[in-house]
Amino acid sequence: MTPTLHFHADPGEFLDAAGDHLAADPVVNTVVASVAYRMAARRAEGVGLPEDDWWLVVRDDSGAVVGAGMRAAPFPPRPPFLLPMPADAAVALARTWHERGEEVSAVNGALPAARDCAAEVARLCGGRVEVAQHTRLHELDTPAPPAPAPGALTVAGEDDVDLVAAWFGAFMADADEQAGRPRGASAHETPDRDELLRRIRGGRVWFWTDAAGRPVHLTAANPPAFGVARVGPVYTPPEERGRGWAGNAVAEVSRLLRAEGARVCLFTDQANPTSNRLYARLGFRPVVDMANLVVVR
Incomplete structure (x- = not known):
């Protein structure tokens, strides 16, 4: 088989081309599917998208x-995100970037495709591949509610946008620290105010409030794509940890999403034993391992 690579500038055209493929394994494909739907909706609203974004469809003879991917990350170094694809397609993708002078210094996504692609990038540029983060995608199997914690789940409102922004921004830095990495070591997206307001207006950001009504935790989720809703970020400020807020919030958000008819998934950092144990206790089961890889020159 000689795979062919088809690049799309329009996320809507990509969804038309790859929709059936994405729908066939919607949990594994959740990141690309949900981002494509979000960006297609923004394009329909008249919001301009970066001209160098692309959406990839891999076809066999x-x-x-037989594969898909995207380069739509708004944060440096704008790592492409690859879904499962044949090894020769992943290698061909790296060579295509090289031939057209597209600078790529990081590759994220499903293994082994992301690793195969990053290895070829490193070979072509004379660098080496390092793992920035090992992630694991989980799906909620049989829910197992945690011990009740005081308080309740509350939908965030537009007036909460500043707190939501602060906690979204703190999430990855704290996650790095919990996983034993330097704070801020992981490249990540901090949505701008307009994007956060879209999520809030869509009812996809929640607080856990304590018995006094004070926000002590944030859980968010993406709108379902092909019937799958991805939870995240899940953030508790350091001074509020260890009180059961996160477990109760994720369990309740998951219940709401399943009541809508969605399957529920989330990512964990394999280096963070605390979150991995928590989600296992809640009934999440591993689906696939992924990685964020960097090419060091």
Whole structure:
């Protein structure tokens, strides 16, 4: 088989081309599917998208879709995100970038495709591949509610946008620290105010409030794509940890999403034993390992 790579500038056209493929394994494909839907909606609203974003469809000799990916990350170094694809397609992708002078210094996504691609990038530029973060995608199997904690889940409102922004921003830095990495070591997206307001207006950001009504935890989720809703970020400020807020919030958000008919998934950092144990206790089961890889020159 000689795979062919088809690049799309329009996320809507990408969804038309790859939709059936994405829908066939919607949990594994959740990141690309949800981002494509979000960006297609923004394009329909008249919001301009970066001209160098692309959406990839990989086809085999018969024309069947056998892989997909995207480069739509708004944060440096704008790592492409790859879904499962044949090894020769992942290698061909790295060579295509090289031939057209597209600078790539990091590759995220499913293994082994992301590793195969990053290894070829490193070979072509004379660098080496390092793992910035090992992640694991989990799906909620049989819910196991935690011990009740005081308080309740509350939908965030527009007036909460400043607190939501602060906690979104703190999430990855704290996650790095919990995983034993320097704070801020992981490149990540901090949504701008307009994007946060879209999420809040969509009812996809929640607080856990304590018995006094004070926000002590944040859990968010993406709108379902092909019937799968991805939870995240899940953030508790350091001074509020260890009180059961996160477990109760994630369990209740997951219950609401399943009541809508969605399957529920989330990512964990494999280096963070605390979050991995928590989600296992709540009934989440591993689906696939992924990685964020960097090419060091």
